[in-house]
Amino acid sequence: MNEDGYFDAQVAANYDRTNATMFAPGAVTPAVEFLTGFAGDGRALELGSGTGRIALPLSRRGVPVHGIELSRAMTALLHAKPGGSAVQVTTGDFANTRVPGTFSLAYLVFNTINNLLTQQEQVTCFRTVAEHLEPGGSFVIEVVVPELRKLPPGERIVPLYANPTEWAFDEYDVATQSLSSNYVEVTESGAGYRSIPFRYVWPSELDLMAQLAGMRLRERWADWNRDPFTNESTKHVSVWEKLS
Structure with missing residues (x-):
């Protein structure tokens, strides 16, 4: 694998086009509204910031966003977009990478938690997030339910x-x-x-990872619009709160 992981310059160049439905307002706006509420007056940390699908509109809403992204090619595209200079990005593996300061919100969207290929890496990610969060801060994950x-x-x-x-x-x-x-x-x-490659993860397994990191489940929904999470839900948006 090259230094950009599975998202090299060729993949990055086509990323927005091949995921066009996820860049449409109907997919982006509800997520940004949801995340803005949890960020409050604080800073947001995006794990896997990609080409800025969420980071840029969240930044335009007045939320300072710091991204962690392994792919330099993806980050270059983010910074080339209008408003990209306002989003600081640290290059690294988001399971382990530390950045300065603390945050009221950390988030992982569009199934990105599954990019961590072992349970240990996913557990480490929760612990890393907890180290970045202020007491009472929120960790939000959007991920599919394994099919x-x-x-x-x-x-x-x-x-x-x-x-x-x-x-x-x-x-x-x-x-x-x-x-x-x-x-x-x-x-x-x-x-x-x-x-x-990915490692799929169950909602209850994520709850245990959060507990190990000193967080507890605050909310779980079927989508960004806060529709109820049920047995038939194909994905979930979950919010964990740092206890102290």
Whole structure:
């Protein structure tokens, strides 16, 4: 793997386009409204700040945002956007990287907690966040509920999408709680394949990680609009509070 991890210059250049639905106002505005309420008058720490999908509009709302991002290519695109200079970004692995000062809010969106490939790394992430948070500060995570209910017995593949030039699928390994998202694209110059590994995590497992880090669950919703989290929810937005 290169120094930018799985998000090198080529991937970064196409990131906003390939995730266009996540950059639409309907996806961004509710998240920013939600996070602004927890930031209050304090600072926000984004783990995996990417190209600034959330950091930039949150900054425009008057919330000082500091990002941690492994991919220098993604950070370069963030800083090239209008208002990008207002968002300071530290290069590093967000599970371990420390930045100066304390924050009223830390957040991980769009399933980014799953980029940490071991349970220990995810536990370490919670502890690192707790060290950054002020007492009473909030840690917010948006992440999918593992889609194991879609797997027939003996199967490991969940299709994501397919069209004449692109198709994608997730491959699960329930024994190790790992999965990979796999993408195939056919262009005039040929075919390309990309695979990104993840470690999926359950809501109750995240609650235990928070407890180990000195936090407790404050809220859990099905989405940024605060719809109830139920047995049928496909993702959750969870908020943990630092106790002291």
